Amino acid sequence: MSASLTAPKILNVGPAFTGSNTGLVKTIRVTVGAAGADVIVDGQHTYQALSVPAGVWVLDVVARVITAFSTSVTITVGDTNAANGYFTSTVIAPQTADSVGIGKACSINAMTYSGGRKYLSADNVVAVIGGATPAAGLLELEFKYVDGTAGTA
Numbered sequence: 186m187s188a189s190l191t192a193p194k195i196l197n198v199g200p201a202f203t204g205s206n207t208g209l210v211k212t213i214r215v216t217v218g219a220a221g222a223d224v225i226v227d228g229q230h231t232y233q234a235l236s237v238p239a240g241v242w243v244l245d246v247v248a249r250v251i252t253a254f255s256t257s258v259t260i261t262v263g264d265t266n267a268a269n270g271y272f273t274s275t276v277i278a279p280q281t282a283d284s285v286g287i288g289k290a291c292s293i294n295a296m297t298y299s300g301g302r303k304y305l306s307a308d309n310v311v312a313v314i315g316g317a318t319p320a321a322g323l324l325e326l327e328f329k330y331v332d333g334t335a336g337t338a
Contacts, residue, residue, distance in 0.1 A: 208332040210244065217260075217312045218252065218323035226314050226322075234262070234326065235310040240334035243310075244301045246271045247288035247327045254279035254322030259315040262326065263297070264308045270297040271310070279322060288327070303333060 215234050216222040224232050237243065248262065248271075260279045263270035271291045278289075292299050312324070 210329055210331055213328050213330070215326045215328070216251075216323060217326065219254075219319040219321050220323075222323055224312065226312070226319050228318050229315050230313075231268070232312045232314065233309045234312045235328065237264070237304045237308050237310060238334060239304055239307045240332070242301055242303045242331040242333045243298070244329045244331060245290055245292040246298075246329070247290050248272050248277050249283045249286075249288035249325045249327075250277065250279055250281060250322070251283065251325050252321060252323040253282040254324075255317055255320045256280065257317035258319050258322060260324060261313045261315075262310065263313070264302075264310050266308070267297045268311065268313050270302065272296060274315075277324065279324065288325070 213235070215224065217224045217226060217232065217234055219226060224234050226232055246262065254260070258279050259274035260272075260277050261269035261274055262272040262277070272289070272294070273296070276289055276294050276296070292301075310328070
Protein backbone atom coordinates (compact mmCIF):
# COMPACT_ATOMS: atom_id res chain seq x y z
CA MET A 186 0.00 0.00 0.00
CA SER A 187 1.24 3.49 -0.73
CA ALA A 188 2.58 5.66 2.08
CA SER A 189 0.30 8.53 0.99
CA LEU A 190 -2.80 6.54 1.92
CA THR A 191 -5.17 8.47 4.14
CA ALA A 192 -6.91 6.62 6.98
CA PRO A 193 -9.24 4.05 5.39
CA LYS A 194 -12.92 4.09 6.14
CA ILE A 195 -14.21 1.14 8.11
CA LEU A 196 -17.63 -0.36 7.53
CA ASN A 197 -19.77 0.43 10.52
CA VAL A 198 -21.40 -2.64 12.02
CA GLY A 199 -24.27 -1.67 14.25
CA PRO A 200 -27.75 -2.71 15.31
CA ALA A 201 -29.39 -5.45 13.31
CA PHE A 202 -32.81 -7.05 13.25
CA THR A 203 -33.26 -10.32 15.08
CA GLY A 204 -35.07 -13.32 13.69
CA SER A 205 -34.92 -14.18 10.01
CA ASN A 206 -33.70 -10.74 8.91
CA THR A 207 -29.91 -10.45 8.82
CA GLY A 208 -29.70 -6.69 9.24
CA LEU A 209 -30.26 -3.26 7.83
CA VAL A 210 -28.89 -2.37 4.42
CA LYS A 211 -26.35 0.41 4.87
CA THR A 212 -24.23 2.47 2.50
CA ILE A 213 -20.82 4.07 2.70
CA ARG A 214 -19.21 6.37 0.14
CA VAL A 215 -15.47 6.43 -0.54
CA THR A 216 -13.68 8.64 -3.05
CA VAL A 217 -10.39 7.75 -4.73
CA GLY A 218 -8.43 10.33 -6.67
CA ALA A 219 -5.42 12.51 -7.35
CA ALA A 220 -6.65 15.29 -5.00
CA GLY A 221 -9.57 16.05 -2.68
CA ALA A 222 -10.38 12.37 -2.09
CA ASP A 223 -10.70 10.03 0.89
CA VAL A 224 -7.89 7.98 -0.68
CA ILE A 225 -5.21 10.03 -2.45
CA VAL A 226 -3.52 8.18 -5.31
CA ASP A 227 -0.09 9.44 -6.30
CA GLY A 228 1.34 6.60 -8.34
CA GLN A 229 0.79 3.15 -9.78
CA HIS A 230 0.05 1.20 -6.61
CA THR A 231 -2.58 -0.78 -4.72
CA TYR A 232 -4.51 1.49 -2.36
CA GLN A 233 -6.73 0.42 0.54
CA ALA A 234 -10.14 1.98 0.02
CA LEU A 235 -12.15 0.27 2.74
CA SER A 236 -11.68 -2.09 5.66
CA VAL A 237 -14.34 -4.81 5.83
CA PRO A 238 -15.00 -6.75 9.08
CA ALA A 239 -15.66 -10.48 9.04
CA GLY A 240 -19.32 -11.35 8.54
CA VAL A 241 -20.27 -8.34 6.40
CA TRP A 242 -22.19 -8.91 3.16
CA VAL A 243 -21.26 -6.39 0.46
CA LEU A 244 -24.40 -6.48 -1.69
CA ASP A 245 -23.34 -4.10 -4.45
CA VAL A 246 -20.88 -1.36 -5.33
CA VAL A 247 -21.63 1.57 -7.61
CA ALA A 248 -18.75 3.45 -9.29
CA ARG A 249 -18.93 6.92 -10.77
CA VAL A 250 -16.09 8.90 -12.32
CA ILE A 251 -16.64 12.47 -11.10
CA THR A 252 -13.50 13.92 -12.72
CA ALA A 253 -11.81 12.14 -15.63
CA PHE A 254 -8.43 10.56 -14.88
CA SER A 255 -5.26 11.28 -16.80
CA THR A 256 -4.68 9.49 -20.10
CA SER A 257 -3.57 5.83 -19.78
CA VAL A 258 -4.59 5.50 -16.09
CA THR A 259 -6.31 2.19 -15.36
CA ILE A 260 -8.30 1.41 -12.22
CA THR A 261 -9.64 -1.86 -10.88
CA VAL A 262 -11.58 -2.33 -7.64
CA GLY A 263 -11.57 -5.56 -5.69
CA ASP A 264 -10.05 -7.14 -2.60
CA THR A 265 -7.15 -9.42 -1.68
CA ASN A 266 -8.97 -12.38 -3.28
CA ALA A 267 -9.65 -10.71 -6.65
CA ALA A 268 -8.12 -7.31 -7.46
CA ASN A 269 -10.89 -6.68 -10.02
CA GLY A 270 -13.70 -8.52 -8.22
CA TYR A 271 -15.95 -5.45 -8.15
CA PHE A 272 -14.80 -3.56 -11.26
CA THR A 273 -12.42 -3.86 -14.18
CA SER A 274 -10.93 -0.70 -15.65
CA THR A 275 -13.00 -1.19 -18.81
CA VAL A 276 -16.23 -0.93 -16.80
CA ILE A 277 -15.03 2.05 -14.74
CA ALA A 278 -13.82 3.91 -17.89
CA PRO A 279 -11.57 6.27 -15.89
CA GLN A 280 -11.08 8.77 -18.73
CA THR A 281 -14.84 9.39 -19.03
CA ALA A 282 -16.44 11.63 -16.40
CA ASP A 283 -20.10 11.18 -15.57
CA SER A 284 -21.99 14.45 -16.05
CA VAL A 285 -25.53 13.27 -15.28
CA GLY A 286 -25.18 11.34 -12.00
CA ILE A 287 -25.41 7.81 -13.38
CA GLY A 288 -23.09 5.27 -11.81
CA LYS A 289 -22.06 1.81 -12.91
CA ALA A 290 -23.27 -1.00 -10.66
CA CYS A 291 -21.15 -4.08 -10.06
CA SER A 292 -24.36 -6.13 -9.85
CA ILE A 293 -25.28 -5.58 -13.51
CA ASN A 294 -21.81 -5.71 -15.07
CA ALA A 295 -21.04 -9.45 -14.79
CA MET A 296 -18.14 -8.90 -12.42
CA THR A 297 -16.74 -11.62 -10.11
CA TYR A 298 -18.73 -10.21 -7.18
CA SER A 299 -21.83 -9.16 -9.13
CA GLY A 300 -23.92 -11.41 -6.86
CA GLY A 301 -22.46 -9.83 -3.72
CA ARG A 302 -19.66 -11.00 -1.44
CA LYS A 303 -19.81 -12.22 2.17
CA TYR A 304 -16.55 -11.70 3.99
CA LEU A 305 -15.93 -14.73 6.21
CA SER A 306 -12.78 -13.06 7.50
CA ALA A 307 -11.76 -9.41 7.65
CA ASP A 308 -10.39 -8.03 4.39
CA ASN A 309 -9.70 -4.79 2.54
CA VAL A 310 -11.32 -3.41 -0.57
CA VAL A 311 -8.57 -2.07 -2.80
CA ALA A 312 -8.25 0.22 -5.79
CA VAL A 313 -5.39 -0.75 -8.08
CA ILE A 314 -3.98 2.12 -10.14
CA GLY A 315 -1.95 1.22 -13.22
CA GLY A 316 -0.99 2.45 -16.66
CA ALA A 317 0.24 5.90 -15.59
CA THR A 318 0.56 8.12 -12.53
CA PRO A 319 -2.70 10.07 -12.09
CA ALA A 320 -2.29 13.83 -12.40
CA ALA A 321 -6.06 14.31 -12.24
CA GLY A 322 -9.17 12.27 -11.57
CA LEU A 323 -11.76 11.45 -8.94
CA LEU A 324 -13.70 8.19 -8.55
CA GLU A 325 -16.68 7.77 -6.22
CA LEU A 326 -17.49 4.30 -4.87
CA GLU A 327 -20.71 3.62 -2.99
CA PHE A 328 -20.92 0.33 -1.11
CA LYS A 329 -24.25 -1.22 -0.13
CA TYR A 330 -23.79 -3.74 2.66
CA VAL A 331 -25.43 -5.68 5.47
CA ASP A 332 -23.90 -6.36 8.87
CA GLY A 333 -24.01 -10.13 9.05
CA THR A 334 -21.50 -10.42 11.90
CA ALA A 335 -24.03 -12.30 14.05
CA GLY A 336 -23.27 -15.39 11.96
CA THR A 337 -20.06 -15.61 9.95
CA ALA A 338 -20.40 -19.20 8.77
